[in-house]
Amino acid sequence: MLQETPGLIDAIRARFAHVESCPFQGKRIFFENAGGALTLNSVVETSAKFAAIPDNQGRDNTASHALVDIIDKAKSDLSVFMNASSGQFFVGESGTELLFRVIRTACVNAPKGSKVIGSSIEHPASRSAARRWAEVAGLNYVSVPHCDATGLVTAEDYGALMTPDVSVATILHGSPVTGMGMDVAAISRAIRDVAPDCFIIVDGIQHAAHGQLDIDSYNVDGYAISPYKVFSRHGYGIAWISDRLTAQPHDQLIDAPTDGWEFGTRDTGAYATMSDVVTYFDWLGSQLSDTTDRRARIEVAGHAIHAYETHLTSAMINGTGNLPGLRDMDHISILAGPDNPAREGLISITVRDLPSAEVVTRLNEQGIRTHTRKADHYSGNVLTPLGLSDCIRISLCHYNTEHEVAQLLAALNDMAN
Structure with missing residues (x-):
């Protein structure tokens, strides 16, 4: 997996713009990838x-x-x-x-x-x-x-x-x-x-x-x-x-x-x-395989991305280090359940007694970028049947790290009331 190859996560992060800081906000962790992923430096x-x-x-x-x-x-x-x-x-x-x-x-x-x-x-x-x-x-x-x-x-x-x-x-x-x-x-x-x-x-x-x-x-x-x-x-x-x-x-x-x-x-x-x-996908696959076939390298990259993001969402749900995971925080509810093998780099949650917009604001004040999904014309088809007016979307990509996950968990754990 990506995290098992020495130096690879750092090499991946070096290929993207604004990995650790926002040009408007300053230092931040980016967990808003479903709203738009980070941009490759080569694309810029x-x-x-x-x-x-x-x-x-x-x-x-x-x-x-x-x-x-x-x-x-x-x-x-x-x-x-x-x-x-x-x-x-x-x-x-x-x-x-x-x-x-x-x-x-x-x-x-x-x-x-x-x-x-x-x-x-x-x-x-x-x-x-x-x-x-x-x-x-x-x-x-x-x-x-x-x-x-x-x-x-x-x-x-x-x-x-x-x-x-x-x-x-x-x-x-x-x-x-x-x-x-x-x-x-x-x-x-x-x-x-x-x-x-x-x-x-x-x-x-x-x-x-x-x-x-x-x-x-x-x-x-x-x-x-x-x-x-x-x-x-x-x-x-x-x-x-x-x-x-x-x-x-x-x-x-x-x-x-x-x-x-x-x-x-x-x-x-x-x-x-x-x-x-x-x-970029071709390069990533070349770091993980000796194959000379381009499509095969891209497939290797895709499988590695999926596996690593599953690792990160598992850490988020089950905990990392001495931090409890989302499933062990009594004030947190996870949409679609904690044990869902179909998950692809995204977890949506609610926090008991706190409006989702307030949670997103409080996280943002700590330099952690997430997003509120509301039961509107974009998300009402999913949220309304669940009796929810909103939720917090935490979306990651393969350039995110377990250390960033730990900082998010610490911030959410502190919101228990």
């Missing part, structure tokens, strides 16, 4: 470099040709990173915007009167898009209820409501509220067993930073990520779509190539920073 440098370049793609000059090559390289890098042997990648405004576009296209091309299926655990990025475009396209929306106790929706849950007339399906890969990862491949199989031609679109925004991405194994038609949550920067999203979804009639310019899904001139720097992200 690449962003500055491309912000200064005046040329665009599609022109007959040396700079333009170079920009096209950089974009092509990034798409190739993404196909290795996400293990997509077919289909295409493209950039949009954000992960949410891309989910809306892809889901809209699937819905408006579906047979009238057919069904769209999704789950109640989903982030509104996919759930709102599916419900809106089902209504516009004259489709029937089917909601698969998630389990409040585990924070999960399963293949069996989908299978129980599947019928052959389901034409579009949405799946959440990782929940930004419960922190649980769904078994996308199993859910996809349950859908295709009943409706083999269904278009399946996955929200991978929360999951992407926490382990494997393996599109070929999912048998889906769309997958979207937000790069600022996987060590790149704000301002764009990345989508992958299958060849058959690519070929569906979709929004595009008159007489434009039928396989084009992007609008206007894209930011070459956005693509280039994704190459930086893939290079």
Whole structure:
């Protein structure tokens, strides 16, 4: 694991900007990664470099040709990173915007009167898009209820409501509220067993930073990520779509190539920073394996990230050193339970007799950055059934340390009343 390789955690942290301090607040511990992960130093440098370049793609000059090559390289890098042997990648405004576009296209091309299926655990990025475009396209929306106790929706849950007339399906890969990862491949199989031609679109925004991405194994038609949550920067999203979804009639310019899904001139720097992200995963895998295969190194990195983050969340839940864990603090309640193997680097809690916003403020005053999730249009689908108006989200990534976990536990332990 990462912590067992001498010097590796320090080497990892050295590759990220603002690991230990905020440019506005000063020294702090960053447990707000689900709101946006730390940014690679290489991404910062690449962003500055491309912000200064005046040329665009599609022109007959040396700079333009170079920009096209950089974009092509990034798409190739993404196909290795996400293990997509077919289909295409493209950039949009954000992960949410891309989910809306892809889901809209699937819905408006579906047979009238057919069904769209999704789950109640989903982030509104996919759930709102599916419900809106089902209504516009004259489709029937089917909601698969998630389990409040585990924070999960399963293949069996989908299978129980599947019928052959389901034409579009949405799946959440990782929940930004419960922190649980769904078994996308199993859910996809349950859908295709009943409706083999269904278009399946996955929200991978929360999951992407926490382990494997393996599109070929999912048998889906769309997958979207937000790069600022996987060590790149704000301002764009990345989508992958299958060849058959690519070929569906979709929004595009008159007489434009039928396989084009992007609008206007894209930011070459956005693509280039994704190459930086893939290079980072490749580097991390090379520190843990002697394999010369790039995809294999990326897989090694993904498994190591997941294992280390499980180690950190276990320390948070069960305690570290002489500090009690969250499960042993009587004033703390853990959403989706303390013993949940689906957890991916995120724990949401409540503190007895303290509003979550006050807890977040008190932690922030001690230099520990967390976040309040409220029972609003973002998180009400998860919190309201639990009878909660809010919770505290503690989200980490593989550059966090057990020492930082200990400082959080000490601060929360002191809030007993």
